[in-house]
Ligand SMILES: *[C@@H]1O[C@H](CO)[C@@H](O)[C@H](O)[C@H]1NC(C)=O
Ligand SMILES: *[C@@H]1O[C@H](CO)[C@@H](O)[C@H](O)[C@H]1NC(C)=O
Ligand SMILES: *[C@@H]1O[C@H](CO)[C@@H](O)[C@H](O)[C@H]1NC(C)=O
Ligand SMILES: *[C@@H]1O[C@H](CO)[C@@H](O)[C@H](O)[C@H]1NC(C)=O
Ligand SMILES: *[C@@H]1O[C@H](CO)[C@@H](O)[C@H](O)[C@H]1NC(C)=O
Ligand SMILES: *[C@@H]1O[C@H](CO)[C@@H](O)[C@H](O)[C@H]1NC(C)=O
Ligand SMILES: *[C@@H]1O[C@H](CO)[C@@H](O)[C@H](O)[C@H]1NC(C)=O
Ligand SMILES: *[C@@H]1O[C@H](CO)[C@@H](O)[C@H](O)[C@H]1NC(C)=O
Ligand SMILES: *[C@@H]1O[C@H](CO)[C@@H](O)[C@H](O)[C@H]1NC(C)=O
Ligand SMILES: *[C@@H]1O[C@H](CO)[C@@H](O)[C@H](O)[C@H]1NC(C)=O
């Protein structure tokens with residue numbers, strides 16, 4: 001998901017030259033990996049392998065902030081310019097402050113959260129001379145000093161003030177280091193957030209307690225501007241009495257001369273400013289005795305300032321910065337240990353990419369349980385903020401979670417079902433606690449059905465009621481929402497025509513009339529998700545209905561369209577059946593018009609969302625065998641895939657591309673998928689700040705890369721996993737809920753194969769696979785129930801003989817039209 005900035009972003013990227021993390025960060029990681037490689041069997045500290053700055057350049061939108069796994073807070077600095085996650089590596093941007101609320105990897109160009117910034121400052125002219133407004137207080141950073149690790153973030157400003165942060169779930173500690181002999185001042189912001197969405201709020205200073213409380217209403221970063229959410233902060237300034245306040249007061253300001261301060265005043269009550277931008281305001285305070293270090297404790301709540309203060313008291317109390325950082329690192333170590341690789345046998349870059357990806361795959365969504373608001377205020381369910389968006393995460397993020405973390409997965413599934421209970425439909429996108437924009441329809445269907453297909457035996461014990469889950473699915477599939485931009489699908493017309501027609505009269509629902517081609521393809525796969533649960537629960541009639549509906553992808557297939565000599569492409573279509581021609585290269589990286597609207601814009605006439613017809617025409621993950629027929633058979637299909645990659649139509653930076661490199665498996669050419677995945681990984685991913693090809697999309701990219709490195713690829717809403725060639729000789733996946741561990745051993749693994757082009761004569765292709773000593777039925781796929789769910793040993797033997805390995809030697813990955821998915825496990 002890229003919001004409205006798409007495609008041409010990659011041409012702007014300054015490829016890592018301006019990357020800011022301290023060079024010591026990479027040295028430290030490399031040393032830790034080298035040490036673990038030599039340490040013969042002792043369990044490594046995996047937090048040392050994580051580079052939190054991967055994806056902070058090149059529009060990766062990753063938040064490198066201090067956080068715990070699924071933390072509600074992520075402390076980082078807010079930069080000027082395009083910086084949706086607050087921080088960006090680009091050293092030409094200015095810093096406006098350090099703040100507790102952020103999302104990671106969301107592509108909203110507006111930016112998300114960034115509320116309650118605090119900016120340390122030196123004001124030689126005293127209180128009234130202090131720079132408080134955004135423009136005046138912003139500063140550059142000291143070059144190559146930014147640092148971070150799981151649970152820790154730091155940045156030093158160009159005036160030598162160092163800012164550090166560490167976090168719990170809903171609170172954090174900030175530590176500021178000032179140059180010798182200066183009086184520390186701080187600006188605390190009430191009204192600014194990254195999307196500039198302040199809609200009114202209050203700030204109060206209690207000088208006796210040394211406490212500032214803030215609360216306000218703010219707007220969504222990726223949803224209708226008319227909705228507001230509330231957020232609260234509690235800043236404790238005295239470090240348990242070790243620090244003394246000197247001056248304190250409030251300020252307001254703008255860029256045109258308003259720069260007013262009230263020394264000694266303690267209250268601000270600002271309402272929504274109806275003309276012009278946000279009305280800038282906040283607190284300003286200083287400390288006595290020129291302390292070199294200032295410690296500030298921050299609590300956050302989505303319910304009240306009281307609860308924000310309580311959260312800080314309960315989660316931090318009087319613990320030291322080091323204690324809190326250590327606790328955070330322990331929580332991260334537990335998450336990162338779920339996949340353990342043979343560090344000694346794996347290339348250091350792969351180790352770093354893998355653990356940094358696993359880190360990000362547990363950074364979001366944000367666990368706001370106990371902090372829900374609005375319709376969800378009294379919910380008894382777990383509550384997660386920032387499901388941002390399901391269209392991004394259903395493909396790889398949740399399937400990865402299902403390999404090792406069913407408890408976390410079940411909590412998030414429950415939050416989706418609760419969304420249906422309270423809102424009427426499952427959330428497609430929840431941004432800032434508010435309904436966000438729909439992208440492909442109701443991708444939550446593929447998320448909850450993936451859970452059901454893989455954990456139905458455990459569902460009840462995990463707190464998920466499958467009947468309710470099914471009701472939620474059926475509602476998404478059957479009930480037309482009045483407004484489907486935020487509520488899901490344009491159900492009625494889709495049911496009536498078998499596709500989402502272009503320019504159709506729809507008298508029962510509103511929504512932006514775009515993306516008819518891709519919405520049809522996505523709805524069809526969502527229907528497959530519903531079908532799978534219907535099959536699981538024995539709902540015979542629904543199985544038929546939804547099996548049929550899942551074949552709707554065929555209804556937007558225009559066999560007459562030709563591009564580069566290949567025939568048959570998905571196209572949008574009028575309600576009278578006539579196709580609306582669009583050049584299939586439109587919205588691909590090779591688009592003749594790089595400014596074409598390809599996202600949610602009303603003038604996206606292309607019919608596809610954030611990708612081209614060239615790419616979307618591969619999209620029927622549940623029935624690729626039939627696509628092969630439509631495209632003219634296996635040979636043409638393979639030629640067409642090769643052409644797609646060679647011509648540069650593949651768009652690595654967006655999710656519809658995720659499943660294309662493994663497409664060869666379906667035409668019985670698994671060795672060619674292996675080559676393609678190597679190429680895709682080394683062309684698009686590395687350990688630099690620019691090391692992901694686009695927006696991380698709440699770790700959709702990170703989990704895709706993880707699957708690639710492990711030599712697996714998941715089919716959502718099924719328990720099937722495709723087998724590829726791992727980038728590591730050995731790894732173990734632990735599932736601590738099921739109490740099972742599964743070790744994958746790769747025989748004949750050759751480090752030389754781990755590069756963009758596998759050198760001839762290098763073992764890299766899957767010769768055979770055994771599962772707990774028994775030969776697998778196919779070299780192309782196996783089932784979760786036989787492998788990671790059961791535990792034990794999987795052996796993958798590689799060969800250099802690519803031709804011999806380029807055959808599944810058994811069943812192809814399943815497709816509906818060839819009798820696949822006929823039963824669930
Ligand atoms: C990392 O990948 C980015 C994006 O593809 C590329 O621009 C950069 O040069 C790569 N950096 C390294 C160190 O390979
Ligand atoms: C490493 O451990 C293995 C097995 O435990 C042992 O055989 C080997 O001697 C050890 N190597 C070193 C360098 O300690
Ligand atoms: C950013 O970094 C580059 C490369 O080190 C340097 O040339 C440039 O002066 C820096 N820009 C700023 C604004 O500090
Ligand atoms: C305040 O901001 C102005 C304009 O950016 C700058 O010239 C001035 O040096 C700043 N003062 C302090 C005390 O930082
Ligand atoms: C803030 O102002 C609003 C509108 O004037 C008023 O209703 C509200 O009571 C005030 N709240 C506080 C805490 O002062
Ligand atoms: C979310 O927070 C709740 C309340 O602290 C906790 O019980 C639950 O384990 C957390 N879940 C995750 C996935 O972090
Ligand atoms: C599904 O489609 C088949 C073939 O077109 C048709 O015979 C059957 O009646 C359909 N089933 C349902 C439930 O729509
Ligand atoms: C279908 O509708 C479109 C748009 O009104 C029109 O251009 C086209 O000719 C129609 N096709 C048929 C077969 O009537
Ligand atoms: C493609 O190849 C597979 C396996 O060799 C075969 O079963 C299938 O029928 C072929 N598909 C087509 C459309 O020819
Ligand atoms: C896993 O082990 C724990 C601790 O021994 C136990 O409480 C739990 O019931 C086990 N889970 C399963 C699914 O067997």
Ligand SMILES: *[C@@H]1O[C@H](CO)[C@@H](O)[C@H](O)[C@H]1NC(C)=O
Nearest residue numbers: 767768769770775797798799
């Ligand atoms: C697995 O592949 C290896 C290498 O090609 C071969 O030596 C071995 O016989 C195969 N094993 C089975 C069970 O097919």
